[in-house]
Amino acid sequence: MTLLLLLAVLDGLAYAALVFMVAVGLTLVFGVLRVLNVAHGSFFAIGAYVAATLGTAAAATAAAPVLALPVLLIAAILVGGVLGPLVEKLLLSRIYVKDHVLQLLVTFALFMILEDVQKLIWGVQPIFQDAAVKALGPVEVGDIVYTRYQLFLLPGVAATTLVGLMWFLRRTLTGRVIVAVTQDREAATAMGIDAQRVYLLTFTFGTMLAALGGALASPTSSLVPGVGVNMIVLSFAVVATAGLGQIEGAALTALLIGLGRSVAVYFAPEFEVVIPYIIMVLVLLVRPYGIFGSPELRRV
Amino acid sequence: MLTLDGVDVSIAGTRVLRGVSFSIAEGARVALVGRNGAGKTTTFRAIMGLVPMTAGRIGFDNADLARVPAHRRTAIGIGYAPEERKLFPTFTVEENLRLPAEVLKLPRDEIGRRLEKAYAILPEVKDFADRKAGGLSGGQGKMVALGRALMVGTRLVLLDEPFQGLAPALAKRYGEALLRLRKAEPGLAVLISESNPDLLKPMVDTAFLIERGEVRPTAL
Numbered sequence: 149m150t151l152l153l154l155l156a157v158l159d160g161l162a163y164a165a166l167v168f169m170v171a172v173g174l175t176l177v178f179g180v181l182r183v184l185n186v187a188h189g190s191f192f193a194i195g196a197y198v199a200a201t202l203g204t205a206a207a208a209t210a211a212a213p214v215l216a217l218p219v220l221l222i223a224a225i226l227v228g229g230v231l232g233p234l235v236e237k238l239l240l241s242r243i244y245v246k247d248h249v250l251q252l253l254v255t256f257a258l259f260m261i262l263e264d265v266q267k268l269i270w271g272v273q274p275i276f277q278d279a280a281v282k283a284l285g286p287v288e289v290g291d292i293v294y295t296r297y298q299l300f301l302l303p304g305v306a307a308t309t310l311v312g313l314m315w316f317l318r319r320t321l322t323g324r325v326i327v328a329v330t331q332d333r334e335a336a337t338a339m340g341i342d343a344q345r346v347y348l349l350t351f352t353f354g355t356m357l358a359a360l361g362g363a364l365a366s367p368t369s370s371l372v373p374g375v376g377v378n379m380i381v382l383s384f385a386v387v388a389t390a391g392l393g394q395i396e397g398a399a400l401t402a403l404l405i406g407l408g409r410s411v412a413v414y415f416a417p418e419f420e421v422v423i424p425y426i427i428m429v430l431v432l433l434v435r436p437y438g439i440f441g442s443p444e445l446r447r448v
Numbered sequence: 449m450l451t452l453d454g455v456d457v458s459i460a461g462t463r464v465l466r467g468v469s470f471s472i473a474e475g476a477r478v479a480l481v482g483r484n485g486a487g488k489t490t491t492f493r494a495i496m497g498l499v500p501m502t503a504g505r506i507g508f509d510n511a512d513l514a515r516v517p518a519h520r521r522t523a524i525g526i527g528y529a530p531e532e533r534k535l536f537p538t539f540t541v542e543e544n545l546r547l548p549a550e551v552l553k554l555p556r557d558e559i560g561r562r563l564e565k566a567y568a569i570l571p572e573v574k575d576f577a578d579r580k581a582g583g584l585s586g587g588q589g590k591m592v593a594l595g596r597a598l599m600v601g602t603r604l605v606l607l608d609e610p611f612q613g614l615a616p617a618l619a620k621r622y623g624e625a626l627l628r629l630r631k632a633e634p635g636l637a638v639l640i641s642e643s644n645p646d647l648l649k650p651m652v653d654t655a656f657l658i659e660r661g662e663v664r665p666t667a668l
Contacts, residue, residue, distance in 0.1 A: 321550050321551070328539075332534055335530065337497075337518045338496050338518070338528045338534070339522065339548040339600075340522035340523065340551040341519055
């Protein structure tokens, strides 16, 4: 029982870290651009596939153990740096002033297209590349042999992302500029801020975070078509439960949902899939704007 | 310096500004007087490039402002204090004041100099410089919005209904700040909109009346 609980906590922490990486990008993009991006799940999946491809290529070289971890970051930067600006410039910049429903449909269409693009490039057979997990090796936690990758690296990257992001938004000029656009785009423009540039920067960064989540997830499970669907649905649950645009809230909610799901896996497996949504529904029944969100005043 | 020539603006299919024409010379203090909904705020937003024009031209030093993106208008010396203040609530007052100057990448000592100048004109703002802007009263917010406009408004400052909703004592202090500004910055042009012209008498030289989107000169 204690062993199972410990395993559930360890798995929950690692899983929460991955969910947070994707959810924080989603909530950041929504906070600034006011677009709920369904295609965010595709960036997670493509990040995972690119990391696995680069990992396999690196594994064939003499420097395989050294390259196993950096390729994850390189994959995220590549995917975010290429797909982020491309999607923002060609697609999103044309729909910022449109209705939210249309925005949702456009990003959903992009998600469907990118799902098929993944099948075209990587096929439908499972892909597995765990060089990064092997590079860090195992560790004993009590009587459990666990991976250092899941125990230290995943929560470490998530915590660093959270702290780094908060520091960046509060202490740097670029961060304050992003916050200003989030709070009032027109006022920010009147204060000399190029909101279009901020949108591009934020979307690219959000895409990179999703791709990094995917890259970090890739060594822990097989990649199959639809891997992005699960993550985007779960990320939506995290973001809605925390409150849209809430970064610290997303971290705590990811932890709550990650641990809840993990405990369900070990103690009530039939609830594994639904437990995050049960948590979300319970929270939203009490606080319709999320745990950390606040109601938005609208002129009528 | 600033010339509006036949400016038309339509919002949601309604013509809000109809051939608005007036000009402001260097150092002039000009009032734009009109009732609520007459088009004062739209005129200001058109000058700031925040609303598209359907006809006409806005010139600044003979340059066509249509060619200057909205976010570059602070770079040519135009400061704007919106009617609803529009401060960034999670920033402190001083962070709000600094932001437009920092975005312009002004040298640190120049930002410090401008900040001191703003505090000299609005001494009470310095007293709550460390407070979050979200916790200010409406009147304090108006003062900060003026200070923020002064941080980048080196040629022209647009003050949209600064006295709207101010208690009489606060309105008096705001008026005194504008008189201090006139003394300290004689070359700075100021355009103030107001629905009650009596409040502006000691502060402006000329006035225009705006009615249903049309502007004509008027006496105060």
